[in-house]
Amino acid sequence: MTVASYFVSVVVPLADDADILEPFVDELLGVLREGWQNYEVVLVDDASSDGTRERVARLLERHECLRYLRLSKRFGTEVAMVAGLDGVIGDVAVVLQPESDPPKLLGRFVEAARKSGGVVFGVRTTPSEQSWLYRALRRRFSRLSRRMIDPDLPENVTLYMAFTRQALNAIGQFKDKSRALRIFGALVGFSREIVSYEPVPRRTPVRLKSVRQGLELGVSLIVTNSTQPLRLVTLLGLTASTLNLAYLMYVFAIALFKPHVAEGWITLSASISGMFLFLFLILSVLCEYIGRLLEETRDRPLYFVAEERNSSVLVADATRRNVVHESA
Amino acid sequence: MNSPPGRADLDCVVVGGGVFGCFLALQLAREHSLSVCVLEREGALLRRASYNNQARVHNGYHYPRSILTGLRSRVNSRRFLSEFAECVDTTFAKYYAVARTRSNVTAAQFEQFCARIGAPLSKPEPHVQRWFNEALIERVWRTEEWAFDSDALAGRMAKDLAARDVPVHFQHEALRLKPTTGARRLELEVRRLADGSSYSLAADHVFNATYSDLNGLLSRSSVPKLALKQEVTEIALVETPPELERVGVTVMCGPFFSFMPFPPRKLHSLSHVRYTPHRSWRDREAEFDNHAFFSGLNEPSYCEQMIRDSARYMPAIASFRQRDSLIELKTVLPQSEHDDSRPILFHRHTELPGLISVLGGKVDNIYDIERELSTLRDPQSAP
Known part of the structure; x- marks a missing residue:
């Protein structure tokens, strides 16, 4: 492969990764130097407290084309990645995690992004080394999010991803508080490619992720990105009000056709079922409105333009002359 | 002898x-x-x-975090302009802009600072406003600043x-x-x-x-040596599209850029806070002779990086064409590194x-x- 002229940016989130930082950066820069003339590496430090900062300072003295951003507190991997992506200048930007993603696949990600013109998702081919509970919940979440957010979301996507400048600019317009690169990457809609690979842990044993935090993240992702749970509540409310309506009719039928009814039963039953009927109806309508509100307040762009072309024949009829024969 | x-x-x-x-x-x-x-x-x-x-003939705008430097700059630039009038290009329009994120100064603070040192700020023409990416630039002003x-x-x-x-x-x-x-x-x-x-x-x-x-x-x-810091710096000399020929722009105040006419070459100089300094050392720690070391260097140009990052804030910069680069040793006092x-x-x-x-x-x-x-x-x- 000849040394390419386009610009590649690589964003690496760091969270207490001082122990694996140096070999990782050396390997990454080795791959970049071989493949591209123009590149930059942005190390985003998610407020590490293990001396990452000092180690990076030493790396900055040794290597060119390195940039370092330090976040004020721990915001999470994906926010760190977004912070880096917001400032990159490349034609293609790649994000990867130092603890598991092999830099030697960079070429495949970049090529795939240039070919598709959109987003490239890394997909792991081997099961992750997290606990069985985490993996089970993760699988469950994948299935749910495919049903509720985007049916084409690939399974086992990792945070090894590549974006073209166009896709990146689109994602940059998402102002959501909970950043989910994988989901945004799918939602912007540009053509997508998948690169399957086998993660190579740099650290043994791997750091286990907390199940509780994973659950919280999963719930928050579904709630912010999908109105389907609310829609479910709407349906429930409508069902409940239909049942109440049926019961109300039953009470009226009893009042009309049954001679001996205990005193007060009809008024009591009618008022209760009437109230619940209205209550559930109102609830259902409210749910729909809350769903709309959610979509409006997210303030996401309505659409993204992937391409624009014009006809190359500019004058519709070259034989036409700009002459009139009558004057009105 | x-x-x-x-x-x-x-x-x-x-x-x-x-x-x-x-x-x-x-x-x-x-x-x-x-x-x-x-x-x-x-x-x-x-x-x-x-x-x-x-x-750049500084006129105070550049130092929003130091009133003293700003004021002295205002006083000195007037005098410099009157004594060296024939050496100063005052015929271009200079704009300052403040970035929305990662800026050390907000638009309101910048306006307040300029009011205090008496540096004139005015509303830019509508077509100038449209040069800037609204998502990244908070506000733009027309200013008075010149090039020698x-x-x-x-x-x-x-x-x-x-x-x-x-x-x-x-x-x-x-x-x-x-x-x-x-x-x-x-x-x-x-x-x-x-x-x-x-x-x-x-x-x-x-x-x-x-x-x-x-x-x-x-x-x-x-x-004994003085405590000085040396920086190898690059200022790119570029050709601008016609609409920016008589224009200078500086984006404040952080990892941003500045371009303005460079009179002796009839080109524009482009500098970027992130890419202009290439490498640096402190004299007291260095064993070598600065000039011998510097003349032996073969520095690459980061002009493309400067253009790419600046174009995010001002898309027209993408059509800048590099003609040359000025690579020079810049000497700074370590104490003025952290303030203005x-x-x-x-x-x-x-x-x-x-x-x-x-x-x-x-x-x-x-x-x-x-x-x-x-x-x-x-x-x-x-x-």
């Missing part, structure tokens, strides 16, 4: 024919009626850092020095200084670069105005009485030296 080209015995010798050296020599000859000569290693005046910079033409300035300095009979010896390098017991306090050994021959000068005062070589002369003279203060250094070396090191960062700062010179004869009264 050869004989010197002119008088061997002088009141003052100024080492370095940059803006500060020339101005010093002029002041000494004009205001203090002292005999002076200037030694310059290059073949003409103002060839190095006085030429290889953004040519270093070729014209060099010509003016040469003329003024000749009018005062101040000799300038080109391609003469100050080697080392030592104290003497004769009528003059100092003896300066000078080498002619043309033939390698050397001679010595006797003087009461030697001004070391050699910018990035300040510590070179000091260490050759066995005087840009003091000049006027240091009397107690180890070698009569030797004074002068370091300035901005051309219009030259007027801050005047008061220091008035206490020259009586160093005890110096502040």
Whole structure:
């Protein structure tokens, strides 16, 4: 492969990764130097407290084309990645995690992004080394999010991803508080490619992720990105009000056709079922409105333009002359 | 030892024919009626850092975090403009903008600062507003800031020095200084670069105005080095699209960029806070000679990076075409790295009485030296 002229940016989130930082950066820069003339590496430090900062300072003295951003507190991997992506200048930007993603696949990600013109998702081919509970919940979440957010979301996507400048600019317009690169990457809609690979842990044993935090993240992702749970509540409310309506009719039928009814039963039953009927109806309508509100307040762009072309024949009829024969 | 080209015995010798050296020599000859000569290693005046910079005549805007620097800058720039009118390009429109994120100053703070130092800000024309990416730029103002033409300035300095009979010896390098017991306090050994021959000068005062070589002369003279930081910097010279030809823009105040006309080359200079400094070192920690090290460097150009990042804020920059780059050593005082203060250094070396090191960062700062010179004869009264 000849040394390419386009610009590649690589964003690496760091969270207490001082122990694996140096070999990782050396390997990454080795791959970049071989493949591209123009590149930059942005190390985003998610407020590490293990001396990452000092180690990076030493790396900055040794290597060119390195940039370092330090976040004020721990915001999470994906926010760190977004912070880096917001400032990159490349034609293609790649994000990867130092603890598991092999830099030697960079070429495949970049090529795939240039070919598709959109987003490239890394997909792991081997099961992750997290606990069985985490993996089970993760699988469950994948299935749910495919049903509720985007049916084409690939399974086992990792945070090894590549974006073209166009896709990146689109994602940059998402102002959501909970950043989910994988989901945004799918939602912007540009053509997508998948690169399957086998993660190579740099650290043994791997750091286990907390199940509780994973659950919280999963719930928050579904709630912010999908109105389907609310829609479910709407349906429930409508069902409940239909049942109440049926019961109300039953009470009226009893009042009309049954001679001996205990005193007060009809008024009591009618008022209760009437109230619940209205209550559930109102609830259902409210749910729909809350769903709309959610979509409006997210303030996401309505659409993204992937391409624009014009006809190359500019004058519709070259034989036409700009002459009139009558004057009105 | 050869004989010197002119008088061997002088009141003052100024080492370095940059803006500060020339101005010093002029002041000494004009205001203090002292005999002076200037030694310059290059073949003409103002060839190095006085030429290889953004040519900005600061008007205060640049230092929103230091009122003093801003104010001094306002006062000095007026005077510079009136005294060197023919060397300053005032015919272009200069805009300042404040970025929305990662800026050290907000639009409101910037307006407040400019009001306090009396720097004029006005609303930009609507078509100017549209040059900027609204998502990244908070506000834009039209300002008053100019660029100097270093070729014209060099010509003016040469003329003024000749009018005062101040000799300038080109391609003469100050080697080392030592104290003497004769009528003059100092003896300066000078080498002619043309033939390698050397001679010595006797003087009461030697001004070391050699910018990035300040510590070179000091260490050759066995005087302790000053705490200075050297930066290899790159300012790209670019061709702009026609609509930006008479325009300069500076985005404040963080990892952003600035471009403005560069009069001597009829191009624009482009600098970027992230990409302009290439590498740096502290003189006290460095074992090598700055100039020897610098001339051995083969620095790559980061112009493409500068254009790409700047174009995010101002898309028209994407069509800038690089024509050249000015790569130069920039010398800074470590204390002014973390704030916006840009003091000049006027240091009397107690180890070698009569030797004074002068370091300035901005051309219009030259007027801050005047008061220091008035206490020259009586160093005890110096502040």
